[in-house]
Amino acid sequence: MSDPVFQKCIAPECGACYGVEEVLVACPKCGNLLDVQYDWDRLAPPAALNHFEKYWAQRDNPQRRSGVWRFHDLLPFTSLEKCATVGEGQTILQNSTGCARYAGMNDNALFLQYEGMNPSGSFKDNGMVAAVTHARLVGAHRAACASTGNTSASLALYCSCIQSMKAIIFIGSGKIAYGKLSQALDYGAQTLQIHGDFDDAMARVKEVSKKLGIYLVNSVNPFRLEGQKTIMFRVLEALRWNVPDWIVVPGGNLGNSSSFGKAFHELKTLGLIDRIPRLAVINAEGADTLYRLYNEKGLRWNGGTPDRETIAAFFEQMSQENRHASTIASAIEINRPVNLEKCLRALEWCDGVVRRVSDQQILDAKAQVGACGFGCEPASAASLAGAKLLREEGIIAPSEKVVCILTGHQLKDPTATVAYHSGDEQKFQETLASRGVMEAKFANNPLPVENDVEDIVRAIQG
Numbered sequence: 001m002s003d004p005v006f007q008k009c010i011a012p013e014c015g016a017c018y019g020v021e022e023v024l025v026a027c028p029k030c031g032n033l034l035d036v037q038y039d040w041d042r043l044a045p046p047a048a049l050n051h052f053e054k055y056w057a058q059r060d061n062p063q064r065r066s067g068v069w070r071f072h073d074l075l076p077f078t079s080l081e082k083c084a085t086v087g088e089g090q091t092i093l094q095n096s097t098g099c100a101r102y103a104g105m106n107d108n109a110l111f112l113q114y115e116g117m118n119p120s121g122s123f124k125d126n127g128m129v130a131a132v133t134h135a136r137l138v139g140a141h142r143a144a145c146a147s148t149g150n151t152s153a154s155l156a157l158y159c160s161c162i163q164s165m166k167a168i169i170f171i172g173s174g175k176i177a178y179g180k181l182s183q184a185l186d187y188g189a190q191t192l193q194i195h196g197d198f199d200d201a202m203a204r205v206k207e208v209s210k211k212l213g214i215y216l217v218n219s220v221n222p223f224r225l226e227g228q229k230t231i232m233f234r235v236l237e238a239l240r241w242n243v244p245d246w247i248v249v250p251g252g253n254l255g256n257s258s259s260f261g262k263a264f265h266e267l268k269t270l271g272l273i274d275r276i277p278r279l280a281v282i283n284a285e286g287a288d289t290l291y292r293l294y295n296e297k298g299l300r301w302n303g304g305t306p307d308r309e310t311i312a313a314f315f316e317q318m319s320q321e322n323r324h325a326s327t328i329a330s331a332i333e334i335n336r337p338v339n340l341e342k343c344l345r346a347l348e349w350c351d352g353v354v355r356r357v358s359d360q361q362i363l364d365a366k367a368q369v370g371a372c373g374f375g376c377e378p379a380s381a382a383s384l385a386g387a388k389l390l391r392e393e394g395i396i397a398p399s400e401k402v403v404c405i406l407t408g409h410q411l412k413d414p415t416a417t418v419a420y421h422s423g424d425e426q427k428f429q430e431t432l433a434s435r436g437v438m439e440a441k442f443a444n445n446p447l448p449v450e451n452d453v454e455d456i457v458r459a460i461q462g
Contacts, residue, residue, distance in 0.1 A: 001309035004039040005077045007222060010342060012304035020077055023138050025206070025220040026158060026333045033342055034222045035262070046073050048242040052233075067091060068129050068158050071233045075130065075226045076268070081456050084133045086161050088125040089230060091117045093238035094402070098372040102365070103388040103402075110387065111244070113235055113376050116409030122331075122377075123231060123256065123407045124154035130227030131217040132158045134269060135165060140215035142207070144168040148252075148377035149180025150408055155217055156187035168214060170194060170201040177330050177377075177413035182218040197324050199336045203428045219255030228259035231268075235403055236273075244277050245400035249391075250382040250407055251281040251290050251354070253333030261346020277403075279350035280396075281343065282357055282386030284379075286327035286435070289314070289335055290343065291356040301344035311340065328359040328416050328435045331379035331408060353395060359435045363420050367442035370417070375410025380437055383407075421445060 009027035014020075016029045017037075024034055046052070052071060058064035062078050063072065067089015072080050093113050115123035118138035120386045128151070135143050143165055145151045152169040159167035167189035171181070173196065184191050194201055202218065209216040219225060236243065249256050257279060262274045272320040293299040297310050318335060325335040337343070346352065357365075365388065366381035383404035390396040410417060419431035423445035432440075449459045 002112070004042040006037055007034045008037045009033075010035055010345065018132075019385040021138060023140070023215060025216050025218075033220065033339065036075070036222045037217065038076070038159055043076060045270050046272070049236060049267075052237065062087070065232055068126055068227050068230045071230050073417040074233065075229065077223065077226065078133060078137050081135065081448070082130055082133065084158065084162055086119050086125075086158065088118050089130050089234065091115050091231075091234060092153055093235055094374065096143070096372045096374075099368055099384055099404070102368045103384060103389040104398060105387075105396075105402065106398050109399055110404065112369065112372075112374055112404055112406050113231065113383075114376075114406045115231065116278070116374070116376060116380070116412075120150070120154040120157040121409035121412055122150040122154065123228065124403070125149045125157070125305055126220065126230055127255065127259070128154040128158055128217060131221050131224045132162065134221075134223040135215040135217070136162070138215070140165065142166045142168060142229060142444045143215045143217050143218045144170065144205050146170040146198060146205040147180075147184075148172075148198050148256040148333055149177050149412065150331055151218065152189065152191070153180050153183035153187075154182040156189035159189065160187040160325040170205040171209075172197040177415065179317070179412045179414060184190060184350050198334050199325075200231070202336070202338065205262045206412035214241065218285065218338065219253050219258075225259040225339075225342075227256055227260065229257070229263035231405070232260050232263040239401075242395075243273050243275055244403045245280050245403040246280060246387070246396060247281060247350075247405070248280040248383045248387045250329070250332050250379045251283045251343070252287070252334045253336065254281070254290065254339040256405065256407070257281045257346050257352075258342035261343075261349045261352075263457040266351045274387075276350055277394050279346060279352035280386055280390055281352065281354050282382040283354065284327035284329045284332055284362065284382060285356050286333060287325035287329075287333050288356040289318075289337060290340065291354050293340075294347070294354040296346075299344065301346075301348040303339070304345075311392065314362055326435070327362075328380035328432065328437065329362055329377075329382055330413060331377060332382065353390070355386050357382055357389060359432070359438045360439075361385040363416065363432070363437055364416070367420065367440075367444075369406065371442065371444075374406060375417075377408040377412040378411060378416050380408055393449040426455060
């Protein structure tokens with residue numbers, strides 16, 4: 001390519017390249033996913049990661065204040081002044097002694113990266129701001145997504161803020177938390193609820209977007225994943241540019257794991273880090289496609305030649321059995337992850353592992369995260385549950401530095417939280433028992449008391 005920034009097919013046997021100005025969600029030549037690639041010999045990357053510290057003093061510039069565009073030098077697919085922003089990426093990496101002890105780690109070994117502090121309340125804003133920026137670059141006036149909730153909230157937020165683009169949301173029937181749906185509705189998105197689950201919604205939005213020329217922002221969009229790389233840049237920034245031993249992330253559509261792998265691979269190639277952390281991707285038991293393919297079928301990236309026949313056969317059997325994802329962690333309730341192959345590549349780059357955890361393990365871990373001061377949605381807690389499991393297996397050592405990604409805010413899905421803690425047996429049965437959650441080990445039940453001062457005092461004093 002003559003341009004130093006371009007899109008490239010991830011399949012080595014194809015490797016076709018396309019311009020940044022083209023709107024593509026798959027390689028026209030072979031149908032595989034695309035990467036955004038950079039000719040760094042022509043773009044002059046930073047010589048060291050502390051290069052970015054000079055931008056801390058430029059917070060009056062909206063793009064430099066952004067936790068995404070502060071790292072524009074590592075994703076320069078357009079000029080900085082053309083980048084959309086609503087202040088995304090003002091997130092925090094917090095050492096958590098309580099969660100470390102729960103996972104069996106040393107007190108200072110486990111960190112929580114809290115992406116619930118983003119404007120729409122989830123990590124999706126990191127990628128959405130990059131996708132919407134590219135959409136504006138190519139002159140799009142409509143953008144669409146399929147969503148279990150967080151993607152739709154993020155797209156709707158950005159479209160409502162920039163005013164020049166209309167958001168169109170595809171959701172499955174009964175497969176979205178009200179905390180997330182309320183955002184899409186409030187921000188003015190056109191919301192279409194189809195009969196089916198997320199995988200059905202994903203298939204339809206791809207077809208409709210192609211038919212009507214609507215810009216698609218799901219994570220098949222390579223620019224989405226460029227923005228999500230910055231989560232790892234901020235982790236490194238918070239650790240004073242030191243690389244942790246492990247990144248543990250929930251696995252749904254596998255966009256985060258894919259982008260994290262790409263981020264570290266690029267940083268290592270550029271000589272900005274001297275090693276790559278290991279990656280752990282954690283599925284929910286009720287949505288464990290990656291786990292089953294990776295651990296039971298032995299599927300690997302294999303240097304760019306994964307066994308696609310195994311993937312096709314697995315999905316065909318899934319269709320024949322009419323098997324659908326089912327987990328309390330609605331944000332990762334996905335059976336056909338669109339970034340499967342990119343995730344396999346990330347696992348190879350990062351010497352990764354894949355595990356699955358039950359809804360019981362997820363909600364118990366969620367209660368621990370909350371008790372340590374960070375309210376997260378259920379899917380987020382899969383990371384802590386997975387870290388605990390890997391510690392029990394001896395895969396993670398107690399002294400290793402582990403970063404667990406909390407992908408979304410507690411108020412995204414408060415129903416499960418209230419059912420777990422309320423002590424209301426009917427609510428527990430209706431919301432949690434049907435998902436295999438049999439007990440609330442760490443419930444913080446409200447205490448019923450009479451409307452009497454002395455009764456209240458006795459309750460407080462135990």
